[in-house]
Amino acid sequence: MTMQCYDLKGKTAIITGATKGIGKEIAIKLSNYGANITLVARNKKDLMKIKKIIDSSGNKSIAISADVSNLNSFNDIISQTIDKWDKIDILINNAGITKDNIIMRMKEEEWEDVVNVNLKGCFNGIKAVSREMMKNKYGKIINITSIVGHTGNLGQSNYAASKAGIIGMSKSLAIEYAKKNITINCVSPGFIQSKMTDNIVESIKSILTSKIPMSKLGTGEDVANTVAFLASDSANYITGETIHVNGGMYMA
Numbered sequence: 686m687t688m689q690c691y692d693l694k695g696k697t698a699i700i701t702g703a704t705k706g707i708g709k710e711i712a713i714k715l716s717n718y719g720a721n722i723t724l725v726a727r728n729k730k731d732l733m734k735i736k737k738i739i740d741s742s743g744n745k746s747i748a749i750s751a752d753v754s755n756l757n758s759f760n761d762i763i764s765q766t767i768d769k770w771d772k773i774d775i776l777i778n779n780a781g782i783t784k785d786n787i788i789m790r791m792k793e794e795e796w797e798d799v800v801n802v803n804l805k806g807c808f809n810g811i812k813a814v815s816r817e818m819m820k821n822k823y824g825k826i827i828n829i830t831s832i833v834g835h836t837g838n839l840g841q842s843n844y845a846a847s848k849a850g851i852i853g854m855s856k857s858l859a860i861e862y863a864k865k866n867i868t869i870n871c872v873s874p875g876f877i878q879s880k881m882t883d884n885i886v887e888s889i890k891s892i893l894t895s896k897i898p899m900s901k902l903g904t905g906e907d908v909a910n911t912v913a914f915l916a917s918d919s920a921n922y923i924t925g926e927t928i929h930v931n932g933g934m935y936m937a
Contacts, residue, residue, distance in 0.1 A: 690718065691913050691914065692718065693715055693913075696719070697721045697772055699723040699763075699775070700712045700722060702829075703726050704724070704726040704728060704731035704735050707877065707909070708780070713735075713739065714906070715777075715909075715912070716739045716744035716745075718913060720775065721769075722744070722746040722747075723749060724736055726780070727751070732749075732750060733748060747766070749762050753780045756813065759810055760813050763814055772817070775826075777916075778826070778851075781829070781844075781847075782799055783799065791843065799843040799844055802847075803851070804846075804850045808854065818865070822866050824862070824865075825915065826855075826869040827869075827912050828854075829873075831844070832874065832876075832934060833848055834850075835852075835873065848873075855870065856925045859924045868915075868923060870923060870924060870926050870927070873927050873928065874903060875903060875930065875935065876934070878902045897933065901932060903931065907930050915928070
């Protein structure tokens, strides 16, 4: 069976939260398909590790340490990317944090921190890149949400609200930009293999997988493959949609 490959040569992609997990897999996948990559995260040391992986494969990247919850910071990401690559074709809003707690114990800053990074950070990215994409009359914006944004989850009211907000915002902005040749879509992962899930005891992991019709956790590459499709010209007529990558765990 031939592996699906998307041609992203000459395209420039910004990926936030690019140093770990899903973000790392997306960065590597898009770079292997030929895209120039702007890696964005807070930790400079981690950024340089992923940059080294991409560059050692003969692909091209720059690394920018930034706070996506700050609009001025995101505007600087856009400026540096244009200075390096001359244009921006793809924006992947992947940066996200969790600060779990039941509502009675949740501190106001735990709510604000999660919403500011996850939801406001996504808003900042779209707002900052919009002028450049409109000028070029082309753009692919892909926002990483979560199954929790659809189902809710105990102790994650802040995280669920931020992810559900991304979905609603994406639909609204997809309408705004539909005539500008800019598509805006979401990818909603379910339970994905990570360092966190590796540390779950087997009995709990068994309960977790029993809730998934495919009886297994997904991988970061599963999500990255879906992002690559949406970032490619194969998805030019898709906008305002959410693609679920969860092994059948959420069907609606």
